[in-house]
Amino acid sequence: MDNTKSEKDLEISSRRDFFRKTAALSATALAGTSILAEDDPAIMHHPKWGQSWGDPVTKNRYGIPSAYEHNNTRRNTKLLASGNYRASIAVTPIHESEGIITPNGLFFSRCHGGTAQIDPNEFRLMITGLVEKPIVLTLAQLKRYPSVTRTHFIECPANGGQEWRGPQFNSLQFAKGFMSCAEWTGVYIKTILEDLGLKPEAQWMLAEGSDNSEMGRSVPIDKVLDDAMIVWGQNGEALRPEQGYPARLLLPGWEGNLCVKWLKRLDFASEPWYAKEETSKYTALKPNGKAIQHFYANEVNSTVVSPSPEKPWTDLEDGDIVEIEGLAWSGMGTITGVDLSFDGGRNYVEAKLKGLVLPKSWTRWSYIHKYKKGETLLLTSRAMDDAGYIQPTIDQEVSVMGVEAVYHRNGVETWEVTPEGKVNHVQIRTAGGVKNA
Amino acid sequence: MLKFNTKIILSALVASSLLSADAINTYAVDKTNIDGGVSYPVVNSKTGPYYVNTQSIGMKINNGRVPTKNELKAWDKDVMPDGTGLPEGSGSVEDGEELYEKHCVICHGDFGSGGGGYPALSKGNAYELQETLTNNRWHDPEADGPVRVFGSYWPQASTLWWYIKDAMPHTKSKSLTNDEVYAISAYILSINELEIDGEEVADDYVLDREKFLKIKMPNRDGFEPNIDGPNALENVRKYYSNPKNFGAIKVNPAERCMTNCQEKTAVVTRIQNGGIKDFEPPMSVVRDLPEVKSDGAHVVSFNPEKAYTENCTMCHGAVAPAAGDKEAWAPLLKKGLDKVYANGLSGTDMGMPAKGGSSLSDEEFKQVVDYILK
Numbered sequence: 001m002d003n004t005k006s007e008k009d010l011e012i013s014s015r016r017d018f019f020r021k022t023a024a025l026s027a028t029a030l031a032g033t034s035i036l037a038e039d040d041p042a043i044m045h046h047p048k049w050g051q052s053w054g055d056p057v058t059k060n061r062y063g064i065p066s067a068y069e070h071n072n073t074r075r076n077t078k079l080l081a082s083g084n085y086r087a088s089i090a091v092t093p094i095h096e097s098e099g100i101i102t103p104n105g106l107f108f109s110r111c112h113g114g115t116a117q118i119d120p121n122e123f124r125l126m127i128t129g130l131v132e133k134p135i136v137l138t139l140a141q142l143k144r145y146p147s148v149t150r151t152h153f154i155e156c157p158a159n160g161g162q163e164w165r166g167p168q169f170n171s172l173q174f175a176k177g178f179m180s181c182a183e184w185t186g187v188y189i190k191t192i193l194e195d196l197g198l199k200p201e202a203q204w205m206l207a208e209g210s211d212n213s214e215m216g217r218s219v220p221i222d223k224v225l226d227d228a229m230i231v232w233g234q235n236g237e238a239l240r241p242e243q244g245y246p247a248r249l250l251l252p253g254w255e256g257n258l259c260v261k262w263l264k265r266l267d268f269a270s271e272p273w274y275a276k277e278e279t280s281k282y283t284a285l286k287p288n289g290k291a292i293q294h295f296y297a298n299e300v301n302s303t304v305v306s307p308s309p310e311k312p313w314t315d316l317e318d319g320d321i322v323e324i325e326g327l328a329w330s331g332m333g334t335i336t337g338v339d340l341s342f343d344g345g346r347n348y349v350e351a352k353l354k355g356l357v358l359p360k361s362w363t364r365w366s367y368i369h370k371y372k373k374g375e376t377l378l379l380t381s382r383a384m385d386d387a388g389y390i391q392p393t394i395d396q397e398v399s400v401m402g403v404e405a406v407y408h409r410n411g412v413e414t415w416e417v418t419p420e421g422k423v424n425h426v427q428i429r430t431a432g433g434v435k436n437a
Numbered sequence: 438m439l440k441f442n443t444k445i446i447l448s449a450l451v452a453s454s455l456l457s458a459d460a461i462n463t464y465a466v467d468k469t470n471i472d473g474g475v476s477y478p479v480v481n482s483k484t485g486p487y488y489v490n491t492q493s494i495g496m497k498i499n500n501g502r503v504p505t506k507n508e509l510k511a512w513d514k515d516v517m518p519d520g521t522g523l524p525e526g527s528g529s530v531e532d533g534e535e536l537y538e539k540h541c542v543i544c545h546g547d548f549g550s551g552g553g554g555y556p557a558l559s560k561g562n563a564y565e566l567q568e569t570l571t572n573n574r575w576h577d578p579e580a581d582g583p584v585r586v587f588g589s590y591w592p593q594a595s596t597l598w599w600y601i602k603d604a605m606p607h608t609k610s611k612s613l614t615n616d617e618v619y620a621i622s623a624y625i626l627s628i629n630e631l632e633i634d635g636e637e638v639a640d641d642y643v644l645d646r647e648k649f650l651k652i653k654m655p656n657r658d659g660f661e662p663n664i665d666g667p668n669a670l671e672n673v674r675k676y677y678s679n680p681k682n683f684g685a686i687k688v689n690p691a692e693r694c695m696t697n698c699q700e701k702t703a704v705v706t707r708i709q710n711g712g713i714k715d716f717e718p719p720m721s722v723v724r725d726l727p728e729v730k731s732d733g734a735h736v737v738s739f740n741p742e743k744a745y746t747e748n749c750t751m752c753h754g755a756v757a758p759a760a761g762d763k764e765a766w767a768p769l770l771k772k773g774l775d776k777v778y779a780n781g782l783s784g785t786d787m788g789m790p791a792k793g794g795s796s797l798s799d800e801e802f803k804q805v806v807d808y809i810l811k
Binding site for chain 2: 068071079085095134135137144148168169171191192208214216221254264274276279285289290292294295330346356359393402403424
């Protein structure tokens with residue numbers, strides 16, 4: 001479809017011309033549209049909700065989704081059920097996602113000792129170590145700092161990590177749902193540090209949670225003084241307990257694990273800590289036996305969201321116009337473009353970005369396709385960011401990282417569309433890998 | 438760091454003004470970020486697309502108060518590799534084994550073998566297993582993978598001490614004394630067949646702070662980039678400035694491959710053996726009504742079997758009697774059902790946490806017990 005031409009047409013047409021043209025088109029289009037033999041009862045009868053009182057406005061003091069949406073939920077799998085679901089993950093149904101914001105109740109949730117339920121009156125944040133003046137803050141005092149609001153995704157670096165050796169999940173929710181995106185409100189840590197005064201020998205910051213696992217991570221001072229935030233707001237309300245209520249660390253674009261929840265203490269020092277989640281886990285083992293530690297940013301990535309294994313094209317008719325839609329994101333910057341392939345990444349066309357394009361945020365993209373009944377497609381998307389990165393092929397990534405890295409997999413993803421319109425998760429790769437690129 | 442590099446900002450401005458109107462991104466960027474990505478300096482009151490209020494810069498806000506010495510100490514529990522934060526104390530392998538059987542075996546298994554969804558702490562001799570870290574299952578799913586347990590993989594022993602003290606036992610964390618943590622650490626060192634200063638950590642070994650600081654983990658040098666010492670941050674910046682180090686690819690967008698881009702040897706690889714699909718709740722995109730109570734509330738009926746699976750099965754069925762194992766439960770039932778309820782509700786010294794560590798109500802918990810004994 002030539003979008004450039006149609007945009008130009010719209011520009012030069014007057015409003016009246018436009019409607020006249022579309023009306024003419026509609027008349028011809030009608031011939032090709034099927035007409036039901038019998039009238040639709042959904043139209044011919046009054047529905048019960050149209051002939052009786054609805055609920056009073058007093059019913060749900062805190063609104064909840066329509067009861068019909070009950071399948072739009074976070075899900076778990078036994079594979080990722082460690083610690084009786086207390087050192088575990090619940091993943092986001094991104095096949096149902098709209099726009100670039102994840103509703104708070106569907107935001108993915110990972111914890112190491114269960115979801116802590118914190119009394120905000122007993123919340124204290126201590127900032128200590130190599131600062132001129134250590135302080136302790138109540139929640140009210142924390143929220144009194146000048147605030148900022150930013151839209152950022154948070155992604156577990158193990159998103160897609162089950163599939164280094166081949167596809168495992170025939171599901172978008174499980175293949176890519178270890179992430180979500182929200183609008184966060186909080187304070188830049190650099191704003192607080194202006195008051196406290198950072199000592200010159202401070203190179204690292206330990207962030208500790210107050211939860212059962214006392215989750216801790218070492219953060220380099222570069223990030224602390226760039227865009228690191230302590231956030232208390234999530235999509236216009238308080239953080240949910242699953243996201244660290246009442247306050248968490250947010251390091252835009254970096255591993256979700258680094259964004260310590262149920263925050264309790266920030267400690268500044270000249271050496272890093274070697275916390276459990278930056279040594280035993282969240283380190284990426286390469287084929288030479290060396291593991292990457294302090295692997296901070298989630299690299300440029302993308303996926304096709306519609307169609308997906310959950311949302312196939314089995315109801316499409318020959319010649320239907322359908323929007324192939326997807327998400328792209330980069331923890332290293334802003335998405336600058338997405339390419340789409342119909343043959344598993346051999347040949348690409350440029351897709352269109354849609355809506356707001358924000359740094360370190362989910363970005364929507366799409367491509368309009370005329371569906372041909374019976375066609376087999378291999379839909380592969382490939383994103384780029386303003387730091388200059390492009391998603392590698394699976395072979396390119398595996399040649400450096402091997403297949404045992406667990407974390408930070410961002411090779412291109414492929415959906416196979418079968419002649420029946422079903423959608424399968426496949427990978428396009430060389431058996432056994434291409435070693436030593 | 439709070440002062441922005443004006444050179445970078447100027448070059449970014451020049452660069453953005455040269456971009457054509459069609460360019461999607463025109464935010465001013467700083468490309469010297471430690472993670473290999475970009476950051477967005479404040480230019481013309483904006484960082485990237487966001488306006489910022491800079492009025493408070495240079496003002497003293499003075500929120501909060503200075504903590505007392507006792508408060509600082511109460512929360513200063515972190516332990517660093519050089520011994521900072523590691524308290525005095527001691528414990529033997531023998532005592533550690535006893536404590537392990539009491540507090541740890543229920544999840545981490547005999548001799549730290551793991552199982553049941555909790556991590557293994559040992560798989561044998563740490564020095565030999567460290568050599569498995571070059572294993573990569575390129576072709577053969579049945580081949581031996583790398584063994585990443587405490588002894589073979591972790592770079593520092595301080596991590597073990599700190600995590601046991603802070604986060605263990607999982608259902609009753611922060612309850613062990615320093616001596617108990619030394620004893621359990623000694624036991625875990627022994628089952629990994631580690632040596633301290635040339636001496637094997639055998640059954641009669643007594644670990645203390647001085648000896649602990651002499652531990653050199655077999656995989657101490659197995660990680661990159663180097664994050665120690667005064668040049669750490671420069672090392673990290675340098676590491677991530679080279680995409681080849683971490684499997685990334687940089688490209689000039691105008692020169693990216695658009696035709697014939699896949700490797701010639703690449704083929705369609707499918708999910709094997711049906712893949713993983715034990716999703717809870719089961720996958721569905723149907724829009725229908727769930728079962729509804731007469732008052733309009735959705736039925737969230739309590740399911741004892743589900744509660745058992747979520748809260749009990751890591752131990753029950755592994756190291757503790759499973760549901761339905763009448764033979765195993767019979768001796769306990771001799772004391773009466775009320776005693777079994779009471780033990781479960783308040784926990785036991787055998788490692789059973791109160792209500793299995795769950796947040797079930799007493800009534801719900803009893804239903805789970807009934808299910809187990811059924």
